[in-house]
Amino acid sequence: MAPRDGQSSFLQRLDRIDRRWIFLAMLLAVAAPILWVGVTGKTFPEEPTPAVQGAFDAVEALPADARVLISMDFDPASAGELQPMATAIVRHCVLRGHRICAMTLWPAGGPIIDGTMQDVLGGRTDFTYGERWVNLGYRAGFEGVMKQMNAHVSLAYANDVRKTPLEQIPMMKGIDGIADFDMLVSISAGYAGAKEWVQYSVSPTLTGRKPLKFVAGSTGVQTPQLIPYYPNQMAGILGAIKGAAEYEYLVNQAVLKADPGAVVPPRFQEAQRRMAPQLFGHVLMVLLIVLGNVVFVGLRPREARA
Amino acid sequence: MSRSLAVLVAGIAAVVMVLSKFIVPMESAETTVAEWFNAMAAIAFVLGGASLLKMNLLAISARGPGWGYAAVTLVTFLVTLGVGLLKVGVPPSPAFPGHSMGGSPDGEGGALWWLYEYLMSPITGTLFALLAFYVASAAFRAFRAKNAAAMFLLGTAFVVLLGRTYAGVLVTSWIPVDWPWVSWLRLENLSAVIMSVFTTAGTRAMIIGIAIGVAATGIKIMIGLDRSYLGAGSGGGNG
Numbered sequence: 001m002a003p004r005d006g007q008s009s010f011l012q013r014l015d016r017i018d019r020r021w022i023f024l025a026m027l028l029a030v031a032a033p034i035l036w037v038g039v040t041g042k043t044f045p046e047e048p049t050p051a052v053q054g055a056f057d058a059v060e061a062l063p064a065d066a067r068v069l070i071s072m073d074f075d076p077a078s079a080g081e082l083q084p085m086a087t088a089i090v091r092h093c094v095l096r097g098h099r100i101c102a103m104t105l106w107p108a109g110g111p112i113i114d115g116t117m118q119d120v121l122g123g124r125t126d127f128t129y130g131e132r133w134v135n136l137g138y139r140a141g142f143e144g145v146m147k148q149m150n151a152h153v154s155l156a157y158a159n160d161v162r163k164t165p166l167e168q169i170p171m172m173k174g175i176d177g178i179a180d181f182d183m184l185v186s187i188s189a190g191y192a193g194a195k196e197w198v199q200y201s202v203s204p205t206l207t208g209r210k211p212l213k214f215v216a217g218s219t220g221v222q223t224p225q226l227i228p229y230y231p232n233q234m235a236g237i238l239g240a241i242k243g244a245a246e247y248e249y250l251v252n253q254a255v256l257k258a259d260p261g262a263v264v265p266p267r268f269q270e271a272q273r274r275m276a277p278q279l280f281g282h283v284l285m286v287l288l289i290v291l292g293n294v295v296f297v298g299l300r301p302r303e304a305r306a
Numbered sequence: 307m308s309r310s311l312a313v314l315v316a317g318i319a320a321v322v323m324v325l326s327k328f329i330v331p332m333e334s335a336e337t338t339v340a341e342w343f344n345a346m347a348a349i350a351f352v353l354g355g356a357s358l359l360k361m362n363l364l365a366i367s368a369r370g371p372g373w374g375y376a377a378v379t380l381v382t383f384l385v386t387l388g389v390g391l392l393k394v395g396v397p398p399s400p401a402f403p404g405h406s407m408g409g410s411p412d413g414e415g416g417a418l419w420w421l422y423e424y425l426m427s428p429i430t431g432t433l434f435a436l437l438a439f440y441v442a443s444a445a446f447r448a449f450r451a452k453n454a455a456a457m458f459l460l461g462t463a464f465v466v467l468l469g470r471t472y473a474g475v476l477v478t479s480w481i482p483v484d485w486p487w488v489s490w491l492r493l494e495n496l497s498a499v500i501m502s503v504f505t506t507a508g509t510r511a512m513i514i515g516i517a518i519g520v521a522a523t524g525i526k527i528m529i530g531l532d533r534s535y536l537g538a539g540s541g542g543g544n545g
Binding site: 017019022023025026027030044045047049075076077078079080108110111114137139140141142143144145147148151152155156161162163164220223224225227228239240242275278279281282283284285286288289291292293296297 | 333336337340341343344347348351399400401402408410412413414419422423426427428430431433434435438439441442443445446447448449450451452460463464467468470471472473475494498501502505506508509510513
């Protein structure tokens with residue numbers, strides 16, 4: 001039945017809906033699951049994808065005391081997506097007894113390294129600075145830093161953030177070029193990041209005596225650009241918060257397998273806890289797209305008649 | 307003269323980088339050029355800061371619309387720069403406990419760390435999170451199935467949106483996992499197929515196209531045909 005003059009149909013009113021109602025719907029879709037997860041502590045089970053399993057297996061396959069270079073190439077804007085990823089990988093390395101050399105190519109990445117290490121290590125005193133981990137901090141130069149590190153790490157970093165020369169840091173003994181590390185991990189939100197690490201540092205080692213193992217973690221937007229490099233140049237990819245949740249799940253399962261009575265603190269379930277708000281946010285997006293198209297199709301004949 | 311010199315330096319640097327891949331004794335020259343690049347990247351920050359100062363001072367002096375924002379930008383820039391350069395409140399480095407300037411500028415407890423932790427981090431995180439609200443509004447108003455291609459795109463978006471969450475598992479949990487000829491229809495598997503087959507194919511095509519474009523542009527810069535990197539008035543454009 002056609003609406004009377006001056007009276008809008010339901011679809012027309014829906015078409016002109018104040019966008020603040022949509023904002024409110026999104027707020028509820030995200031806030032309610034956050035509260036639910038916070039109160040109950042429950043998370044969804046994860047089924048690791050091959051790319052995430054590949055990353056986990058690569059870290060597992062390293063011998064104890066292996067030296068892993070982790071480049072945290074992101075800033076606080078992407079921390080919501082990438083911080084749980086960084087925490088999970090660093091924690092996995094610590095649990096496996098690997099040594100960690102952290103760095104960043106992003107100006108605002110320095111405090112992220114400190115925060116991640118503090119989160120993972122907590123009050124642990126056995127994972128001593130200089131022996132088990134080192135923070136090289138930030139260097140300007142993007143690909144230029146990578147190329148210098150390929151030849152000699154000390155060309156890009158003469159000392160760590162504590163101003164200790166690299167040759168005086170015990171865990172850096174025997175490290176000359178980047179290929180001397182047992183694995184490279186890049187957690188990145190864009191340029192310079194995982195893609196540049198593949199192009200400038202990982203690919204040149206593939207034809208050499210010792211290919212550099214590489215694992216990447218990236219934002220959802222960047223992940224499609226990295227998929228072509230898996231599995232040849234990359235052992236695994238952690239794509240967006242979903243990839244982080246899957247990796248976190250694998251690490252937590254490994255912890256619980258070793259010690260069934262262990263309690264996993266909430267800070268080591270951050271990615272899994274964020275999957276519930278992501279689920280409801282995505283479902284709302286799908287519903288809004290469907291609703292928008294119902295309005296579009298419903299109003300089209302009327303607009304054609306007009 | 308200065309432009310010709312810049313073109314010459316760029317050309318020589320590019321030739322050195324290329325030759326170092328083929329001539330072993332030239333490998334150290336490549337490292338030297340990379341050092342120049344790093345030095346210039348650091349200097350670019352100074353240029354960027356000077357440009358930011360100039361643009362915002364001009365905006366403030368012109369008193370045009372939004373000049374107040376320019377003032378806020380300027381003040382925050384100068385405060386951040388000041389506390390960073392002077393290492394205000396920075397804890398001393400354990401290697402040099404007697405020297406207060408020996409610590410890292412963003413060391414925990416310092417003024418720069420405080421600005422980062424309590425201003426920059428929450429502000430940028432909040433701005434990023436706001437995207438969810440605007441994307442939701444755009445989803446309702448802009449994602450319209452106006453033709454077959456748009457419908458195909460929307461269908462793909464639905465699969466990936468749901469497949470990347472537990473919703474995908476719930477919606478298609480009735481499809482048996484152990485029947486390979488139908489299990490790929492489960493949303494989480496379909497999403498993975500889209501990402502690993504179609505997205506990979508498209509991305510590979512783009513990467514190859516970009517690589518060829520970069521190689522072509524590199525050759526033009528090397529021989530001085532492309533001078534667009536020198537800025538406006540270079541007289542070269544794209545050759």
